[in-house]
Amino acid sequence: MNRYFRELSVTGALVLLLAVLAIWAPHFYQPQPLLSRFTAQTPALILTIGMTLVMIVRQIDISVGAQFGVCAVVAGLISASGAPLIVALAAALAAGAIMGALNGVLIAWMGLPSIVVSLATMVTWAELLRLFQQGKFINLPANVQWFGLSQSAGQQGLIFGSVLLLAGVSWLLKNRSGGRHIYAVGSDAEAARLAGINPKLTTFTVFVIMGTLAGLAAVLNMVQSPQVDPKCGVALELRAIAAAVVGGVAVSGGRGRLWGSFAGLLLLATINPALTFLHVEAYWEKAIQGLVILLAVIADGLRSRRQTS
Amino acid sequence: MSSQNSRSIKSLLLRHEVLLVLVLVLEIFYFLNNARNFGTPDNLSNIVRHSAEIGLLALAMMPVILTGGIDLSVGSLLGLCAVLFGVMTHDWHWATLPAAFVTILLGGLAGAFNATLITALRLPPLIVTLGTYSLFRGLAEAITQGTKTYRSFDPGFLGLGEFRFLGLPLQGWVLGFAALFFGILVHLTVFGRSFRAIGYSPEGTRYAGIPVLRRTAMPYILAGLTAAVAALLFTARLQQARADAGTGYELAAITAVVLGGTSIFGGSGTVYGTLTGIAAIAILSNGISRVPAVLKAGIGGELASLLTGALLLLALAAPALVRLLQSARKQPTT
Numbered sequence: 001m002n003r004y005f006r007e008l009s010v011t012g013a014l015v016l017l018l019a020v021l022a023i024w025a026p027h028f029y030q031p032q033p034l035l036s037r038f039t040a041q042t043p044a045l046i047l048t049i050g051m052t053l054v055m056i057v058r059q060i061d062i063s064v065g066a067q068f069g070v071c072a073v074v075a076g077l078i079s080a081s082g083a084p085l086i087v088a089l090a091a092a093l094a095a096g097a098i099m100g101a102l103n104g105v106l107i108a109w110m111g112l113p114s115i116v117v118s119l120a121t122m123v124t125w126a127e128l129l130r131l132f133q134q135g136k137f138i139n140l141p142a143n144v145q146w147f148g149l150s151q152s153a154g155q156q157g158l159i160f161g162s163v164l165l166l167a168g169v170s171w172l173l174k175n176r177s178g179g180r181h182i183y184a185v186g187s188d189a190e191a192a193r194l195a196g197i198n199p200k201l202t203t204f205t206v207f208v209i210m211g212t213l214a215g216l217a218a219v220l221n222m223v224q225s226p227q228v229d230p231k232c233g234v235a236l237e238l239r240a241i242a243a244a245v246v247g248g249v250a251v252s253g254g255r256g257r258l259w260g261s262f263a264g265l266l267l268l269a270t271i272n273p274a275l276t277f278l279h280v281e282a283y284w285e286k287a288i289q290g291l292v293i294l295l296a297v298i299a300d301g302l303r304s305r306r307q308t309s
Numbered sequence: 310m311s312s313q314n315s316r317s318i319k320s321l322l323l324r325h326e327v328l329l330v331l332v333l334v335l336e337i338f339y340f341l342n343n344a345r346n347f348g349t350p351d352n353l354s355n356i357v358r359h360s361a362e363i364g365l366l367a368l369a370m371m372p373v374i375l376t377g378g379i380d381l382s383v384g385s386l387l388g389l390c391a392v393l394f395g396v397m398t399h400d401w402h403w404a405t406l407p408a409a410f411v412t413i414l415l416g417g418l419a420g421a422f423n424a425t426l427i428t429a430l431r432l433p434p435l436i437v438t439l440g441t442y443s444l445f446r447g448l449a450e451a452i453t454q455g456t457k458t459y460r461s462f463d464p465g466f467l468g469l470g471e472f473r474f475l476g477l478p479l480q481g482w483v484l485g486f487a488a489l490f491f492g493i494l495v496h497l498t499v500f501g502r503s504f505r506a507i508g509y510s511p512e513g514t515r516y517a518g519i520p521v522l523r524r525t526a527m528p529y530i531l532a533g534l535t536a537a538v539a540a541l542l543f544t545a546r547l548q549q550a551r552a553d554a555g556t557g558y559e560l561a562a563i564t565a566v567v568l569g570g571t572s573i574f575g576g577s578g579t580v581y582g583t584l585t586g587i588a589a590i591a592i593l594s595n596g597i598s599r600v601p602a603v604l605k606a607g608i609g610g611e612l613a614s615l616l617t618g619a620l621l622l623l624a625l626a627a628p629a630l631v632r633l634l635q636s637a638r639k640q641p642t643t
Contacts, residue, residue: 060435106622110629115379115435116563116573120625123560123618131611238443251436283455287447293440294426301430 006248006300007260014267017274025277032152039155039224041269042162043068044239045262046217049169050210051240052261056173057206058186058253059107059114062237064214066125067099069233071218073129076138076228085144085223092215099125100211104204122237129230138228145226158220170258182206187254242268242289246296268292325570325628326582332620333589340596347599354478358470358546360591361480362387362539363558364584367565368484368491369535371583372528374566375495377508377575378434380529382423383536383562385445387555390416390540392449395459395550405463413537419445420533424526431522434529442559449552459550470545480542487535492580504528508575564621565590573625590617 021028028034047064054061075092079085099121106117146154173179181202184192189199222228247264249256271292272285340347366383373380390412397408419441426437453459472479494501503524506514515521539558544550569586571578593616598609 106626110626110633112625112629113573116567116621116625119560119563120618120621123564123614124622127611127615127618131608131615238439241439242443245436251433281451281454283451283453284447286443287451290440290442290444290447293443294437297432297436297440298426298430301426301432305431 043217043221050213063118063122065236067214096211096215104207108203344599366562382441384558391550416537424529
């Protein structure tokens, strides 16, 4: 019980919020809008999976929003040229992996702090994209949206696929040696090295995974609309970091679970519609998001203090 | 720390700053020859006027980074302070002077909020200021309902945006005063020199009898005050206050500090290095937008930010590369 305290408290908060909505705003639960709202979160969910890994290994990556944007434009341009979706997907994944690898080289092998490295790569990718695309939207062929399926089939497919990915990565993280290495390096890189783990390789791999997931998320975002907005990645990194922090992933590394981040993401994603349904103005979203992040870290800080004293 | 070690760090620092000055000279030389109207006195004061806000934030960011921390919230705080100033002067009909005073006070309070969470609760600065980054900007958006813009300030206040004394724009005086203040604080006072000690080794500093947590709080409070001053300058220059004021400024400020040779891990750096970093960025963004080809394509802003990002990556990677080369040869290359 105590072991899962953070995850369970976030889940509790989410259930509470959903209950409040059920009583005061039951139309929140109309199936079709709810399905659409959940589908809109799938790209953020994919990024949150990656961000959780990055934070468990005691790093951070604030360039994922920019990576997401670059991958979206790459996939969009390829799809617009008439190539099949699988080619666009492969290109987006490759672009993401390359950008992730650049972060990984600078952070893992050169020993530079991830916050500043990803800050620099964020600016570089975002501005390159702005120079290249000049804010122009990319129109996609009709068969790209929802993979050419019907809307509800596409939505269900996206949700099913991303939750399956979450479960899969969660299982790998808990039960395979590669996953345990991530926790080990995040808790104490030197001890992990003495235990025969290569911390640099582990860190590098996590950043490559993060980049690849950014590519996947960009494609999952692309199939939801008839156009690609080159600014679609702006501030997405904050959403992923917030979800992980709220979900109990420790910034100090070595601690966190994917289902906690999942609950965190759902909690944050429910706040905004909840505001609208409960007739609070939506302008408060960002402030409340910041407040939730602060509350989560304050709770963590107080807890760890009580445990040490 | 052995004396040889300190000498090699010193020579590295020296090299970094010499390199930066070289970049600066190359920039100026290139733009004098290729950019339109770059060397005119008018443009020089233009550069000073436009770099003041980011310059102020960078000067305040420098002690924060020196202690081994970071403050991502300064850009958002600039926006919040600008909006609060607008609320006080417009919605509450306060006079300019008390409104400005209260704005600066509130900036200090916001900084103290960061400082409290970081020192009293011992939370990581990165995640605390990431939270307030979102919180401050969110409050600014909530107050203005996302769209409202405060215009038509007191003409005397707006005149400050164009005010000159002895040929130097007001922004230059404020920036110079701030540089002097932070320079004296960081380099010449016992209080400020403890920032460096804390960044170098918090535990060792505590054993030396310095109240580490109380000292760590001060740079964040100063950063809050400075962000408020920058907000006033920003409002006076653009003649309007909006919730999105100062978006991305924290990145530019961090870039200037790191470019200026301050170690991102804390413990070493100089204020004059930061000033050189500010100048390098300001001249780059002004000059590049005056190169005819860039001017014609209308991509000055993007290109300047792109080059700034690339410069930051280079500045970051350079010491690590030098270290790699040195350890490969097993002897310092001087």
